[in-house]
Amino acid sequence: VPVMSRAEAVLCRSAPWRLFARRVVLPWALSGHRLTGRVLEIGGGSGAMADTVLRTHPETTELTVVDLDPGMVRSAGRRLAPFGGRADAEVADVTSLPFDGDGFDVVLSFLMLHHVIDWRDALAEAARVLRPGGRLVGYDLCRSGPAVAFHRADRSAVSMITPDELRSGLEAVGLVPASVRRSRGGLVMRFDAHKPPPA
């Protein structure tokens, strides 16, 4: 069930994008967060970001990548095989995750929410599987002329979100946003929210 257009899937898998994503995008998106414990990456694609996280964050004890597209999951499985039991890739829909609640210390979401028409359901699932005190960290496209035009041209179904909508969506599922920040240029936004302990 590929959700992305062929053009976008090729771009996501390409070596130049992977290099840029690892060297530039990931450090910017994490902005110094250490990823300790059990980590879940939703819509993890071919596993390029997960591979870098596992190399650069020895404190990540276990990283699970889920993606709706079985082809992406196969690529991620191959890429993450050298990490043995520290990594796992499986097919799953982020709006209905096959995990118990409160099980992950961190949920990562890189450039995937705009592919999920029911993105609020994805946030609800991220909130459910996070342990109290756990964090959702990531980045995504902002609704903007160039982003809308790109996806209109490649005819993929997307749901472009503004920073204000994302902030309200996070709060609606019980997450506490620490920051939702548009990048310079306004094309993408970085976000970081935590799940508060029960009152």
Ligand SMILES: C[S@@+](CC[C@H](N)C(=O)[O-])C[C@H]1O[C@@H](n2cnc3c(N)ncnc32)[C@H](O)[C@@H]1O
């Ligand atoms: C633009 S790619 C980003 C991949 C990766 N996060 C990265 O930064 O390289 C978006 C990914 O989200 C996945 N995706 C879209 N909708 C999904 C859903 N409902 N559940 C799980 N994965 C989904 C797509 O299959 C695709 O691999």
